[in-house]
Amino acid sequence: GAVVSQHPSRVICKSGTSVKIECRSLDFQATTMFWYRQFPKKSLMLMATSNEGSKATYEQGVEKDKFLINHASLTLSTLTVTSAHPEDSSFYICSARGDSSSNQPQHFGDGTRLSIL
Amino acid sequence: AQSVAQPEDQVNVAEGNPLTVKCTYSVSGNPYLFWYVQYPNRGLQFLLKYITGDNLVKGSYGFEAEFNKSQTSFHLKKPSALVSDSALYFCAVRDGGNMLTFGGGTRLMVKP
Numbered sequence: 001g002a003v004v005s006q007h008p009s010r011v012i013c014k015s016g017t018s019v020k021i022e023c024r025s026l027d028f029q030a031t032t033m034f035w036y037r038q039f040p041k042k043s044l045m046l047m048a049t050s051n052e053g054s055k056a057t058y059e060q061g062v063e064k065d066k067f068l069i070n071h072a073s074l075t076l077s078t079l080t081v082t083s084a085h086p087e088d089s090s091f092y093i094c095s096a097r098g099d100s101s102s103n104q105p106q107h108f109g110d111g112t113r114l115s116i117l
Numbered sequence: 118a119q120s121v122a123q124p125e126d127q128v129n130v131a132e133g134n135p136l137t138v139k140c141t142y143s144v145s146g147n148p149y150l151f152w153y154v155q156y157p158n159r160g161l162q163f164l165l166k167y168i169t170g171d172n173l174v175k176g177s178y179g180f181e182a183e184f185n186k187s188q189t190s191f192h193l194k195k196p197s198a199l200v201s202d203s204a205l206y207f208c209a210v211r212d213g214g215n216m217l218t219f220g221g222g223t224r225l226m227v228k229p
Contacts, residue, residue, distance in 0.1 A: 006160065043207065043221045093160050105151055106158035106217055
């Protein structure tokens, strides 16, 4: 099946640091990538949707200057948490879809656990 | 707006017994329905989907789901649960657009 690789799997860093998370589609071209945030024992919250070569579309309440998304190629999207603070600590998950058809499932990375001290 | 409800936060079942994880949805057009499973500290794994056709959809690891249009439900089922099925399960719906909407998740606990 389709594979999405997310790196790193875990980050622990000091407050004020900027952290970059990579999401790669390994065996298909991802026309659309999605970034989610998941709080403990909660469902996934969509942060933004990105299409290759264009600006990401952010969900209401998500700071675009805080969470920078780049989707420069059909196999790579990055999420940069700028000047991270403890409240940014969370589990971040990316997903990708190769086909724009609505009947295709999204494939998910294994997530990145971000801990800001 | 589309929405998904998973009425049970947790489902407990004994190993070998059948299991059902409930899901109901609301969508304006034809629904595209999905089930995903999440193991601890992992992303979501796709289990199965309903697009059109047979109301009973078979997926990975012996799971199946039944689409019921009149009840707007898409319950996940398995005839015989395994301890290794213990995980967090998410139902999701897409209405033809880009947005996949998730339910709140149901934790399945299978006890030996």
